[in-house]
Amino acid sequence: FIQMLRSAKKRDVLQLLRRAPEEMRPFLVEAVVATQSVASLAALSDFLDFSKEPKSLVEKFLYTAAFSPRPSGELLHLVLDKLDGKQLVPETWETGIVAVGSLVGKLCQQKLCGLQVVERGVETILRGLRGAEEEPEVVTYLLALGNAMLPETIPTLLEHAEDGPTAVTAAATSALQRFPVPHISSKVKRVMRRIFHQKRRSYDKTCRLAAAEILLDNHPLPMDVINLLLATSEMETEMATFLLLKVQNSL
Numbered sequence: 173f174i175q176m177l178r179s180a181k182k183r184d185v186l187q188l189l190r191r192a193p194e195e196m197r198p199f200l201v202e203a204v205v206a207t208q209s210v211a212s213l214a215a216l217s218d219f220l221d222f223s224k225e226p227k228s229l230v231e232k233f234l235y236t237a238a239f240s241p242r243p244s245g246e247l248l249h250l251v252l253d254k255l256d257g258k259q260l261v262p263e264t265w266e267t268g269i270v271a272v273g274s275l276v277g278k279l280c281q282q283k284l285c286g287l288q289v290v291e292r293g294v295e296t297i298l299r300g301l302r303g304a305e306e307e308p309e310v311v312t313y314l315l316a317l318g319n320a321m322l323p324e325t326i327p328t329l330l331e332h333a334e335d336g337p338t339a340v341t342a343a344a345t346s347a348l349q350r351f352p353v354p355h356i357s358s359k360v361k362r363v364m365r366r367i368f369h370q371k372r373r374s375y376d377k378t379c380r381l382a383a384a385e386i387l388l389d390n391h392p393l394p395m396d397v398i399n400l401l402l403a404t405s406e407m408e409t410e411m412a413t414f415l416l417l418k419v420q421n422s423l
Contacts, residue, residue, distance in 0.1 A: 201216065238274040247275065248289050277319050310336070311339050381415065
């Protein structure tokens with residue numbers, strides 16, 4: 173079916189989407205995204221109206237786009253166009269922003285970071301993060317940055333990890349955990365030490381454990397291991413046990 177759609181013209185795909193029974197539409201949307209053909213995506217763009225379509229169909233499109241193994245620049249362009257300047261329900265907007273991060277990350281893995289649409293996607297996330305005032309908004313943009321895994325966003329993630337409220341710190345440290353070893357620099361480790369040992373303020377135990385995991389998973393220094401072990405004497409049993417097992421596995 174996907175092979176057939178790849179050779180179909182825009183008007184034929186659009187007609188298929190419009191005439192399909194309602195229960196078939198999620199399947200068709202998924203198949204059209206999988207084709208990655210310019211004609212099919214153009215048809216889907218005309219068909220999908222985020223303000224009118226059922227939320228379930230819009231979510232199906234966004235999830236399918238986010239999990240696409242080798243997305244095209246056209247697919248990211250379509251998602252960005254559907255989000256740009258629209259008044260959307262919060263759930264759709266959140267899913268859309270996180271999907272943008274996922275698409276940016278996968279396109280960069282394909283060595284397509286230089287595409288104009290990828291730069292637009294990155295700027296959409298960063299601009300949104302700079303302007304976000306509510307905590308849930310900030311968390312959503314940090315999740316998107318975690319999906320994108322762009323080294324140049326690490327300073328932004330570190331800032332939010334150290335200075336943000338609990339949910340923001342958790343989202344930022346979780347995003348940093350996704351980066352490969354070469355990107356976990358001495359600066360990243362310094363911030364993780366301050367979070368774990370609570371040098372500047374108190375942190376939630378989940379955030380502290382995430383910071384400890386980053387230190388242990390990325391060429392840990394002997395002194396870091398010693399200090400983490402010493403800290404377990406002041407922790408509650410569950411947290412200390414988890415950390416001891418983590419150290420044991422690292423050894």
